Amino acid sequence: MIDYINIYLSDFDFKLWQSDSRLQFQFKIADELDENDNVIQTSSEIAQYKGLDFIHTLSGQCLVKGSIHRFFNAGGNNGNRFTFSNFVEAVEDLGSFGVVLDKAILRSFEFGLNLPIHEKHLTAKSFYNSIIYRSGEIEKCMSDDGNSLIGKQFITEDTTVKSYDKKQQAKLESTNEIVRYELRFRRMRLIKRLGITSLKDITDKNKLIELFEKKLLKSVSESIYFDWKALPNTNKLPDYQKKKFLNWRNPKWWKEQSMTRKARNKNKISFEKLIQKHAKHDIKEILKQKLINEFSSVIESPNFPSDNNTQKKQGTLAGCIVNGNRVGETTTVKKKYCLTCGKEITHQKSDSKYCNDQRKCRDKAYNLKVSEKRQAKRSQKEKEIINLIKDLGNEFNLIRTTNPNRKKRKGVPSRKTSIVVTIGGKKKYYHGADARFFLNEFEKKTESKEFNPIPTP
Template sequence: MIDGINIELAGFDCRLWKNNPNLKFRYYTEEETKEVLGSRKAYFKGLTFTIEPKGKAKISGSIHTFFNNGDNNATRFTYDDFVNAVSQLSQFGVNPKTAILRGFELGLNLDTTACKIDNKTFIDSILYCKGATRCDMMINEKPGFGYIFKTTNTRYKFYDKSEHAKVETSELLRVEAKFTRMRAVENYGIKTLFDLMDKEKLSKLIVDKYLKAIDETIFFEWDLIKSTRKIPTKYKSKFKDLRNPDWWIKDERSRIDRHRNKLLLEKLVKLYAKRNIKNILKDLISLELEAVTRNKNCYEYTEFKSLNNWNKPDNAKKSVTNAQRIVGCDSHDQREGKKKKKYCLICGKEITGQKSDSKYCNDQRICRDKAYNLKVSENRKKKKSDKEKEILKLIKNLGSEFTLTRTTNPNRKKAKGVKARKTSIIVTINGKRKYYHGSQARFFLDEFEKKTENQPEPELCT
């Protein structure tokens, strides 16, 4: 089940590796001084041993291939085999309790010959997986043998293992979840290589991060329902969208809406398709899990009890409530929790799928332009208000202790074809001049006239 690993050894003495005859380190040196440049690396049975310049020791690669003496990782790799492989690492000074995990893989090799469905059919039937765009996976430098779905912390892979490992005896489909960042599993208490040998932690991880992803992945076998002829009229137009992989990810739909559409598609597949390829895949996974987790001395499926009830009619229900699991999207950081919905500040349209700093919708810039105009208008009002407060304070405090000079007639009406002139006033206070123009000057005059209505008018110079 566990395959690729990436571990860092804490407090490790690198001389143990340098003196090990099985490890032949390669490195670059400076031509004149013979100084070692970069990291030292050695390759042994599918694992890469790295000694960094600062002395850190790391091991990465396939522990499954290491267990198979470097042959391949296309065989069945049980839990007991994994424990055995970890114990073999002790010859390289690896202590599982101090081997810090930086990433690892969960994967199964499924023999699809019994169900008589080729690997390509399984792979091409995937419509949606964790909200990620489907990307071609290059197998032996050739496309068309697998797909990869990249999320923030995890990569989900579905590919033809028989083509990858050049195995001709059987059809092997690989279903894999690769945790590229450990924060994806930090809630399970898995930090070291030793934690992966804890059956309780591992079984819970398999259920939540591997099997649940299969439950939420949406499959549709195109060849079984090529046309909408048999589909009820009320579902015809909707069905055309549901079978399109781009439709599921083009908009940021809510989990509930996505789940509702998933149930509708599965209902139509159940009624009008001759087989359900997702159920077949889940049966294959269940059978392989039984073999992978079974103890060699026990023929009953009891080693990982939490996996027993996965592939049953009620497997999609939570243990506490009767609510069904809702199709998720793992394209954001797990620790961020549920993504909050966002709406355009102008028209109120939902914009959750836009950039994180978006405030307005992208409909032909109408809302953004409107928001800009409102902002300009608010700034003008604020500036005008501040200036008017200054004028009122000036009139109140100084009364008639200043001289006004009016340069134009504020009541003059604009004549057609004649260039208008602004109303301007000059206020002289203690020998210093202050200028006011346009609306500010008119406001000054109006307020000054109100103030001096019952008082002698000050001297006006024209």
């Protein structure tokens, strides 16, 4: 769960640490990165204790950096399960060093889970090698002390997404392989809106649940995954998809700068549908389910049942992402279809009514609504005309300005049909379709022997 922390202690008296026999401070000069990732030299007094560094800078600031997980394990490795209650206990132990939780300001921290792999056809390498693209992020390889590849990390200005072999990194003797998936918040501006600024905030179970749903799970959903072993060739694919598949499985193709965000997202959706239909397994969905199951265990909350079988029955695999519900709640994803063409649009926004393909369906529906309004208005006008002719008969004078039966000729501008009806000395005008309808109805109701030709000016 929460691991590497970097906290600044406001209103803190360094004398508390100086008088603590557990902390032996040494003067050190170290290279660190500033906010713009530039290397700067810093001088400070540092005391190391059970995986944490207690730091007093020359400017008078007091900081605590390091693995809170290792601190809980008395300086041991951080490859085992670290539950919410374990984390709270470790944070409370920091109180013995004078750390006040609401005055311990977070500068950065890691939020992730150790996921045991029980599947025979998968390894830790399968998971981190399957990430082929993350939008707008710099990809870097991770290595252990012996410079062997153990994972991948994707870096932005504010966050770093890491996926790596925890068993190899921590030199564990576990029988199962373990993949670590974590999100490091290098700056706090992204999660201030979640109300997380201090060490006290991340001891709030509800805020951690929200952080898991809105940040950690979302980071998986935003990534493009492809496991070569699940779909090694194009034999199963229809001909029209084979060429697309060759592009989709190529990480360089996704990085083309000419591709718009909308086009990339459309291809991502099509690619994931192809994987779900034809691949032996969907490694992205497997990772999501593992994260949900493991978080259900470590958070120790009734909203997150630890029974894996119950979770599968409840369908929490995608419910927390699609509907935004709490993980562990019973969720049923209701399929949606375009109101115009009938195409499935479940993957689109919750308020979507039409598919997004070149806006054809949306425009067609809009034009249909406009047409219906015009038709309703025209029907009302026609009803008015019929009632007028029925009530007054021939008791009014009618002037026709054009011939309504005149055929349109190419290149010859047509004249609008207009009529002027005089009723009780008052004139009423009808134009276009209304005028033509009036004339047709008038001629139907008027007998030919009583009909006098209408003068044309």
